[in-house]
Amino acid sequence: MIDIRMPRLSDTMEEGAIVAWHKKPGDAVEVGDVLVEIETDKATMEHEAYEAGTLHDILFPEGETVSIGTVIARIDDGRDHPVETSAEDGASPGTSPPATRSGPPAPGRAPASAPAPASPEGGTTSPSARRPLATPLVRRLARDNDIDLSEITGSGPGGRIVRVDIEKALARGAATTGHTAPPDSGSAAAPSEGGPTRATAVPFDTTRRVVSRRLTESSSSVPHFSVTAVADVEELLALRARINAELDTTGQRKVSLNDLIVRASAIALREHPGVNASYSEEGRGATLLHEHVNIGVAVASDHGLVVPVIADADRMTVSSIAVESRRLVGLAKDRKLSGADMTGGTFTISNLGMYQVERFTAIINPPEGAILAVGAALPEPVVVDDAVAVRHRIRCTLSADHRIIDGALAARFLSTLTSLLEHPLRIIA
Structure with a gap:
């Protein structure tokens, strides 16, 4: 076998x-x-x-x-x-129990069978009274949602209770009572005026569980700090409009503002390699300076947050970044990303500008050393040549691992980035 x-x-x-x-x-x-x-x-x-x-x-x-x-x-x-x-x-993954034979037992030796556990009356316990067959995941879901596994009929092999059975039980509970667990009558909290709080538990899928675990580990184990800079992107928006007008005449895909930000960030990372880095536990601690600039782009799909990676973004043109970015986003939404599409990232960009978010901070995606949170390009009154004018400005917040990136380095990186965004010809040169 x-x-x-x-x-x-x-x-x-x-x-x-x-x-x-x-x-x-x-x-x-x-x-x-x-x-x-x-x-x-x-x-x-x-x-x-x-x-x-x-x-x-x-x-x-x-x-x-x-x-x-x-x-x-x-x-x-x-x-x-x-x-x-x-x-x-019963065996842990990667361990091998003694070899077994599929043939009949040796002559004169009866097949071994485990005795049924004794009941309190001295008889044997029927199989239905034994501990239900279920995986550790199913047992945890049942425990978290106050579900009695003995009342569920498993649909897996040998009557094993699988996750689908738990989800069906939760759905039945929500349909009949409006909530998945009965209110705790022994709670010290007073009931609300409208009666028991109604809630439906939605079990985490694999993506959400891993995102939850990794972000919890990152926020609790990595010493984060954040710095924010504002860039005037009036010229950047005008340049993007001219580029897209040219691309439209040739039938090529247009570039987004985020494509230009990815390209600008890649150039800034090349100039400040200490930000394109990771923390290592090696020896007494070390900074890993990456040779390649591989930028992860946070994508919010219907299935959860994923971060596909644009490899060697500093060596790509803006139009090439646009093509690759759309390919990865499409695969992410269809859940068709390969392992190669999601590994090797050295820096991440999370852009919520399309939702008109002005400014936010993001949690670092380990083992990377920093993540850039980008807000919307919004029109604001600013002073230009001693006169008030309306200009589009964008706020970029860098969250960094303070073990390997100091405040001054983070500030220099943002200074380079904002200069590139305000002088966009350097992005496409």
Whole structure:
């Protein structure tokens, strides 16, 4: 047998959700055949077979979330291999239990069977009274939402309770009572005048769980500080209009304001390599200065926040950045980003200007050392040549890891960035 394990499909992946099996037990499997679609913290990806044979069994059904390294299926290649149990069967991922044989027991030896646990009356406990079969994830969801697993019929193999069963139970509770958990009658808090608070629990999917964990770790373990600068982008907007007018005549895709900001940031990072850096625990601590300027662009999709990466942005033209950015955003919205599309980032830009947000601070995306939060280009009255004029201005806030980036370095980076935005011909030169 060949064990098919939950693969690591991204650098931040710790577990994956099985979206769809493309083969069923008994199907022939050739090298390169797509076995399963897996939802990671960043995208849904296809996992191919690396060896041929016949799919023997599937250990986790669709909708189940599994830790990396756990055996999720087995392929029979016609050879005799030791059989490994999955983490769900009691063995931790990556460990191999003693080899077992699939043939009959040795003569004179009866097959071993575990005795049923004794009941208080001295008999045996029926299987229905035993602990329900469920994964650690399902047990946590049940505990968080006050759901009794013994009252749920599992739809997984062998009656195993899977995440879909929990979601159905939550939906039933919301439909019948308006909330998923009964109010706590023993709570010291007084009830509201309108009666019990109504709420529906929406379980986190894989993306939201990982985003929650990583941002919590970043905000609690990385010493953040933020600095803000304002740039007059009147000339930048005019240049963008001229560029797009030219591109429109040739049928090429237009560039966005964010494309110009990505290009300007890449130039500024090349000039200030200390910002294009990461913190390392190596030795007594070290600053990793990256040779490439790979800018991640935060994308808010229907499935959660993802950060695809534009590699070597400092070596690309603005129009090339525009094409690559649209490709990545499209893949993100369709959950088709590959691992290569989301790895290797050295700096991130989060732009909420399209929502008319004036200014905000963002949380660093580890292991990167900084993130740029960009607000909207808004018209403001400013003094120009001793006269008041209305100009479009934009606020950029840099959040940085204070272990490797000091305030003065962050300020110099923003000074370079704002100068580029205010003199945009240097961005496209």
